[in-house]
Structures are given as C-alpha cells and as structure tokens.
Amino acid sequence: MVQTEMYVMLAVVLFVLGTLGVLLRRNAILVFMSVELMLNAANLALVAFARQWGNVDGHLFVFFVITVAAAEVAIGLALIVAIFRSKKSINIDELHQLKG
Amino acid sequence: MENYPQLVPLIILIPALGAIINMLVGARLTERWSSLIATTASALSFVIAILLYSYLHASGYQAAIVNPPVLQDWILIESLNINIPWQLRVDTLSVTMMLVITGVGTLIHIYSAGYMHGDPRFSRFFVYLNLFLAFMLILVAGNNFLVLFVGWEGVGLCSWFLIGFWFDKSRGIGWKNANAARKAMIANRVGDFGMLIGIFLTFWTFSTLDFYRPGEIANPHAGEHGAAVEHVEAATVEGETAGEHGDEHGDEHAAGPVYTDNEHIPTEQLGVFGQAERMLALPEGDPGRTVALGPFRADIVAVLGLITFFFLIGVTGKSAQIPLFVWLPDAMAGPTPASALIHAATMVTAGVYLMVRSNVFYAAADLTSLLVTIIGVATALVAGFVALGQWDIKRVLAYSTVSQLGFMVAAVGIGAYGAAMFHLVTHAFFKALLFLGSGSVIHGVEHGHHETHHAAHGDGHAGEADEFDPQDMRNMGGLASRMPVTYITYLIGTLALAGIWPFAGFWSKDEILGDSWVAGLVNNELGGFIALAGLLLAAAFTAFYMWRQVELVFHGRPRTEAAAHAPESSLSMLIPLIVLAVFSVIGGFINLPGNAAIPTLGLDAVLGVHQFGSFLEHSVVNIHAADLQPLIAIVALGLAIGAILMARSIYGLNRGVTADRRDVLEANASFSRMWRLANARLYWDETYRRLFEQPFNRTSQFLADTLDWAFWHDYVHDTIIAKGFRAIGTLLSQPVDLGLIDGVVNGIGRLMRWASGGLREIQTGYVRTYAVSVLLGVVVVLIILLLPYIQRALASGN
C-alpha cells in the first residue's frame, strides 16, 4: 500500500501549483481554475487520510467540497461574465475599484 | 417631717407649671381663672416654704441637700473630674429667701389681679410673674454657683419680660418701655460677665462649685453660744428620686457615727466654702494655701479677693449698685406689681443673697470687702440724693430701693451679714408695700382723670401720652381723705422705711448702723467709719424724701381735678397693702438686738432677740449678733425725725409745689442748683452715653462699614476672591482647557486620521496583492504550527 505520506505530498505539490496560478496569472478564469486545482489537491489529501483511518467521513467531506465548488464556480463564472460585459476585460489587474 | 426637703423641687415646679398653663391656655381663660391659677401656684409655693421652715425648725436647723430626679447628673464628665449636679439646698438662708419671695410674691399676685384688670394681655403677665418666681426660687435654692447662675440669668430674663410688658403702647411710649427693658438686660449682662468670671475662678480654684457637699456642716459652731448644743446629725437627704424616703438614711446615720464638724471629710470632698475655710486655716506659707491658676501661683486670700471682686461686679449689676444701677429707675416703665416684686423685694436682693452666701469668701477678702462697703455707701448716698429731686412717684421709690440696697451692700462690706439679711427681709416688706401703695395711688388718679376728662382712653393703666401723667406727684395731693386705706398703709411703709421706732425699718437699719459703729469705732476698720458716716446721712436723706413724697401725694389739697376725684382702690389691691403693713410693723421683731425685749406674743420661735440671726447662723458662718447701740440708735432716730420735720416744714401745707409746677426747693435760690442736679439724676445716664455708648457706636460703625464692608466684602471678596477666581477660571479654560486638553483630544483625532490614512493603502483593490498577503499569512501560520516537525526534519538531516 502506498503510504499516505506520498499522497499528501502529491496533494501539497498540486496545491502549491494552484497557489502559483492564483498569484501569477492575470486572467480571472485562469485564477479560478487554479483555485479549483487547489480544491482538488485538498480533496486528494482528504481521501488519503480517509483511507488510512478507515473512516468514511473523509469521503463525505470531499463530497461536500465538490458540491460547494460547483456552486462557487457557477456564481463565480456568472460574475466574470457580468464583469466582462461591463468592462470588456477580465484582467484582474484592471478590477481595482474596491480600494481604500 | 424628715422628707419635707423632698418638696423643694416642687417649690420650683409649681410656679413653672402655672406659667406653662397660663402660657398655653391663658388667653382662653377668664381673668379670674388666669389669676387664680397663678396665685394658687404662688400660694402653694409659700406653703411649701413654710413646710420647709417647719422642717428646719424640727430638725435643728440642719441643712438638707436635695437631688431632684433626672437632673442629678447635670454636668458630669468623670474623666475630667467635673461634677456639677443640679442640686437644691434647704437651709436657713435659702428658706428665708424662699419665704420672703413666695410670701411677698403671693401678695403681689393678689394685687396684680386687681391692678391689671382690663389689660389685653392679662394672662401673659401672670405667666411672667410665675416664671419669675420659679427662676428666683432656683436662684435661692441652688446648692452650687451654677444653679444660682441659672436663676440669676432667668430673673434677668423675666425682668426684661416684665419691664417691657407694655412694649406696644402707642405714641412712642412702647419704644420707651422696650428701651428700658433692654437697658436692664444689658446692664445686667455686664454684671453677669463679672459673675461668670468669678464662677470660673471658683471652679478653677476649688474644682467644684458646690456650696456644701452632702455630709458637710455649714457652721459647726451654730447654736453654741445660744441654746444648748443640740444633737446635730449630719442629716442629709440625698435620694435618687424626690420620692425616696429619707428615713432609712436617718436611721442609718443614727446608728453610725455622728459628726459635729467637717474634720472627717477630706478636702477634695468639701464644698467651696469648706475648702476655702480649710485653706484659710492653714498657716502662712503653707503650700496648701497656694492656688495654681495656670502659670500663676497665688495665695488663697488673693484668689478669694479676685473671686469676690468679680462677684461684686455681678452684684452691682443685679442689685443696682454703682456703676450699674442705671437700669433700675428706668425699669419703672413696667407695671407697678412687677416693680414691686422684682425691683423692690426680690430680684434686686439676689446680689445681697449671693454675697451673704459667699460670706466665707468675703470675710477673708478684706480689700474687696472695703470696696463693697465703699460702693454700697456711695450708692446709698447718690441714690438718696437723686431721690430728692424726682417728681415721678415710682422713681422716688426706685431710687429709694437703690439707696436701701446700698445699705445692704454696705452691711455686707463691713461683715454684718446678718444685718444685711435682716434689712433685706424688712425692706422687702415695706418697699413692696410702698410700691403697691403707689400703684394704688396711680390707679386712683387715673380713674379720677378718666372721670373728669371724657377723653378717649384706650389701653393701659399708666396713662396715655396726653399731657396728664398720673404718676407725676404734682398732679396729686390731698389723697389722704380720698384713699384712706392707701394713705394709712403708705404712711406705715414710709415710717418703716425712714427707720422710725418701732417699725421694722428701725430695727434693721439700726442693726446695720450699730454694726458699722462696732466695725469702725470699736474694731477700727476703715469700712466701718465710712459706713457709719455715709449711712447716717443716707438715712437722713431717706426720711426726708419719703416724707416729701407723703406730703406731696397725700397731704394738702388736691392739685388737680383727677386727684380730687381719685377713688379708693379695690379690695384685691387693698388687702395686700394691709397685710404688708402689718408685717412692716412687726417685722422687726424677728431679730431684736441684744438688750431689747418685747413681748413675743407666743411666737417664740420667730420673734425674739437675735432670733433671725441665730436662725441664719446655721447657714452663714460669719454671722454675728449685734447688741443694741443706744447712742447710734438715738442718733439715727433723731436724724430721721429731724428730716421728717424738715420735710414737713418745706413741703407741708401745700407749699411743696409752686404755682408754676416747680419744686419749692427749686424755686429757692440757694437750693435750686442742688435740686436741679438731683432732678437731673446727677447726669448719670448722659455721662454713660458720652463715655460708653457713643464710642461703642462709633466703633461698631467703623467695624461694620469700614472693616466688614469696605475691606472684607468689597476688597477681599470682590477683588481678591472674585477676581482671582475668575482669573483662575480663565487660565483653566483658555490655555489649559482649549490648548492642552483640546489639543490632546484633537491631536488624537488627527493621529487617527493619519494612521488610518496610512492603513487604508493596504486595500489596493488588486486581488493578487490580497492573495499574496493571504499566502504569506498562511506560511507564517504553518511555520508556527509545524515548527516541531520542521525542526525534527532539519535535525535529522532531511
């Protein structure tokens, strides 16, 4: 059996890649997808732990994460569409009106 | 019989109760009831006084000290050893005074019922009369100086009440009455100052104010030279309540040791006089004789001299001696019964009582006694002289009172305490008689005036301020036939006052003169010489002005229509006159001098040779009995008769008043100036005004206007305090409040704005910056959380 450690490391690597995507890409959709990657990494870690502990709760949590991610994506993409309509751009560097 | 002394609180309480009743409900009672309550109270007090006298007589004249309930521990500070109880003393001296006060007082109550008839404040008068009785009885019944002082002040208060009784008379007379009352109060106050200093000194010296403590015998040698030495018991009645039976004490004492003197009592437990006597008995130079007054040390004699001197000041105030006698003539503004009671018979005698009570002090203080004599003689002469020139019937009597008080005071000064008391008693009788008689005369003249003049008359008996003064002797005359009873009694009083044998005044005045003869010519005391000479002259004056008065008032023809129609007074006014006249006749027989004898009519206990003196002896240590000095007696009698004849020759047969209403002596060229001087009362009041009143007013005005208003109020308050306060306020508000505090507060606001302005920049609006910051935060948190693992990993060389 592959050790849980390895799975968690893999999840960490994927998470870091997602973080890099969030920080470095300027396309809002790309940022969003990076966030999805991060969520996936977290899911992987959860399932790995669930397997180690023999507890199905981990699976259930993943189930909820997926569901909420779906909802979030729906809303987020709708927002992006709305923003694009008004600003003709989804470069997040241009979306800075809400500032101090 | 033994517990009659327990009644002594009642003797005070019953008149007080009468006063309270009349005060509370008197306005709603009829005149009859109001006067009845007051007179009954007074009469009951008299009855109690008689009971006390009988007790004394039965118990061998031993004193009793009574503690009334509740007030026993009046002033008690044990840690400081201050114990001034409210104690009453029943001994011969105090009972004498009580008898005189209550007896004469009752008669005057009866008289007042008739005199004050119709007065709108009838019951109030009786309130004051009863109140006066209560206070006077406190004065004489007290066993220590402080209780005496309470009564002292109280009678001063009542005299203010009574003098100013008609304060509401119109046309300025009310003001005059009020002024007279105030004058009496203030003059008395000056005397009280001296009295208080004397009391302080006494307390300082002896650590107590009690005359005699329970168990002390005032005069261990009383009765030795007279009757056989009675078995004297130190019978003192000292109970917690007035109702406690004294028999047990008596029986106990009967079984216990019997003392005939005070040797067994340590000095600290003696009363004031006992301590003084013991200290005086010590030889010169003995440390027990010195008294420590703060940093000063003085011999007991010197201290006693000081004490007696201050008491003397009080006496001059209360008993109207020089220099404080000026209030007494003005006090005649009060109703006549008041004058009779307090300014003739009782209050003014309080000073004499005080001095006789303190005979131990005075006997030891020779210098002060000399001063006392001088003052007494001077007063007697001055007052007698002034009385010659007075037109007001009551003013003559007032000055006569002052003069007779001078007699008593002089007697005390030369050490004739018994004579002084004797004269006090007899004087009470005939002076009260004279005053009441004058009241009767005034009453009659008023009635006559009202009958003849149908002018409207409103209030009061002393007459309104229309030109007719019912008290002016020039408006009288020939009243002998119109008012016979008044005339006869007045005549008796006059003869008694003048000192005509066998009336009361002869015996008492003669005793004083005899004692002064002995003191002066036998004992070679200066005071005696002065007393003899002065008093003889004063006696002559007395006889002269009194007969002048009789001539002007009763003899001759009526000078006015009012006098012609004056009716005799009512029975309620006449009966006291008669009773007092009887006493004026036989009063002298209570203390006949040595070798005179009269039938005693069975009243052995009261009348007789030296009876009064031996009665008093038990309370007054330094009393001595005088023998009759025939020479002096005859000289005095001769002087008196001569003066009467002279007065008759001058004033008799209608010659007294000239046509223009001037005195015949005034009209006479050679005597005119003297007479006018007498009439002007020696300008005494005017001198006082110049000497005291005006400087005092100027000083007080200065203090009030300049010191208080200009300096204190205007300058200090307005300038310093107000301006200063405002300056501080400005200081606090301007730089401190606005500058400092506002600066701080506003500064904080500015600081906040600056800080928030800086912090605001964090919100860039760029999501990526937010993300980076989140990531950084997460990294930090992870480091913190995973620190042990990281360390482990690094340590294991991963």
Place this chain on the structure above:
Amino acid sequence: MTELWLFIIVGAIAVFAAVMMLLSENAVYSALYLILTMGCIAFLFLLLDAPFLAMVQITVYAGAIMVLFVFVIMLLGAERFGAGRPRFRWLTPLGVVAALAFLMIMGLGVLSGGIDLQTPPSDAPQLRVINLAADSGPIDVYANDRLIASGIGFNSGSDFVTLEPGDYEISITPAEGETFGGSFTFDPDTVQALVAYGSAGDIALSVIPADFSTPEKPRSGRVTFFNANPDYSTVTVYDLGPNGELDTNTQGVVTDRVIAELAPGEASEPILYEEGIYRWAFVTPNSSVIQRIISGDTGREYRLERETSQLVAFANERSIIDDQLHPTSAAFRNEAAPAFGSPMRIGRDLFTRFLLPFELVSLLLLVAMIGAIVLTHREEARVRDRAALRRRVSRPLASVIASQVGRDISKPDAETPALPPAEGRTPAGD
C-alpha cells in the same frame, strides 16, 4: 508494488498537467489540462478505495464544472489573451518565493510528521443484550449498577450501548425472581452481544463477539450459532441435505455436515456464507430434538442475505398453547457494514449523520443556480416600446435626459442603442 508504480505514473501525469495548465497561454488549453489533472486525481481516488468519489469527480468536477469553464471561456472569447504589462512586478518573485516556502515547509512537515505512524484511536466497546432465557420475562440489565437495557423480552435484543473499556459487573434483573450476574471485561474496539440464556431461576450470561465489518467475500453474510438451551448437554448444528431431512447412513449416523457442536452457552465462530437458502438444524444428542432453523417466509429453509451478520440461537420457549417449554430457534439479523468507499457506505452516512449539511448544500446549489441566472441576466432592448416611452417624456425632463445621455431622446430616433461591436479587439489580459 503495482499500486506504487501506478501512483507514481498517475501522479506525475497530474503534476505535469497542472504545470502545463499554468504555463499555457490559451485558456482552453489550460482548461483541458485541468481536466486531465482531475482525471488523474480520480484515478488516484480509485487507488484509495474511494470508487464512489472517483465517479463523482469525473462526473461532476471534470464533467460539469470544467465544461462550464470551457463554456465561459468560449463565451467570452478569452482563449487568447494578450500578454499585457504586469501591474505589480514585485508580485511575481514574491509569490514564487512564498509558494516555494510553503512547499518547503509543508514538505518538511509531512516528511517528518510521521503520518503513517498515526493510528486511529480505539473505539469504545459496544454491547447489546439479547434475552434468550425462557420464562424470564422482561429483564433489566445493569452494568456496574448502571442501567444499560430495560424491559428486554424473550427473543429480543437491546440497542447497542457504548461502554468505557474495563471490567464490569453485569446483573440481570428479571421481572420476578432473583438477580443474576457475572463479571466481564470489555476491551476497546469490540462489538459484543451479551446473551442471557437458560431458564427463569437460572439465567446465565454469555458474551458473543459480533462482527459487523464488511464480509470479505462479496454477496455473503456471516452467521454465528449459539446454544441457549440448558436442557441438553450439547447440541449439534447440521447442514441438512437438499431434502431438508437428516441424512443418516445405514448405521444411523448422521451424515449431514456438522457445522458446529455447541454446549449450552457456547457460540460458534462467525462463519461466512454466501447469500442464499440454507437448511440448517439444531439436533440434540440422540436426535431427540431436531429443530430446524427457518426464516419467516419459507418455513423450511433459512434465507441468508448478503452483507449481514446473523446470530442463530437454540433456546427454549414457553408455548402459549400448552404452557410447556419447547425448544425453538431464534435468529437476530443485523446489517453488516457496506464496503469502504462504496456508494452504499457513503450514502448511508450521508443520509443519517450528515443529513443536515446535505440539505444545506443542496439549498446552496439551488441558490447558486438562481444567482448565476440573475447575475448574467440582461435586459433585452425592446425597440417597439421606445416610441411610446418617448412620447410620455416631458420636455424639461427630456432635456435633462438629453444632457445625461448625450443626445436628444424626444424625437423618434431611428438609431437604436447598439450592442458593442464584436470586433476582434479583446479585453487585455494574458
């Protein structure tokens, strides 16, 4: 071994795909790469005994969410974004550094954390009480003077009770009669049944371990046999032949297969059987009593369901007909746990313990749906009402509006506000 290689390969593909997703300029390519990553992750789920989640991942995540992404990318025409000048130049290095720091820390933490050395905590022992004592009436059971079951009637069992591990004094209190008891030790991680057997007046206790784990073989169940009848010294459980009768050989020896021989109070091991019909019987010595084991519906056979754990007992029961004790067989069926990661397992927990979050999340989805519609809704420009609208506008207001809009709207205007021209010009971006 195989698993390891599979893991390495799939993991590498996932990482590669993720990197490519980041680096790709074309957004659609990025989305596709992400789908690949998700597929790899789904495979990894399979490796981790989570078949259901693997399916969900493919279906929902890769199949719906990423498709939605692709739709939106297409809609916005964002597949080609020009590389503009980055706004914050310092952000890139900082971000990289932070992310690498993150990676380092997490890696160190994981590697030294000893994840695999962790063991799940022990569960508390669970116990239930089964009453197989004849004539005992409802019994109350106390463990260390704590009431754990009350009113357990004959042939019925209580619910499972969680106890602290340790020694216990169990006492059985029948409705009438004496109390019987015993001492037992309950270890953690055990699930046991406490069976009271015997007759009234002599109740004995026996503890039978229960096993509710997933049967190793699919479509099978576990059976435990128990002898609760004190009247016979031993009872044998036979698997009867096809005709359901005891098969004896010519010597009269029973030739059916013996499953177990049980003394009173003894239980057999849990035996794994495939699901199906079985003919079992309790046979007392000398075949005096042959008690068939039957389930309710057939009367002659016993049906064994899959993934169950059953307890079959031989006991005495007082008949209500003739008020005599008769031997009888009793069976207790319990569901065994579904396989780990199976939909049944997840569904069971989802609909019992996690029902509320489930409902909330579904509500969330509904809201998200509505929100998405609302957010992207756009008013259609209705040309035909414009004329009517214009007529009603007053002159002064028209001038105000004109100043706002930039042209006079009071006159009928043939020029309608047009959609932005679909030029080739695209929003700046990467």
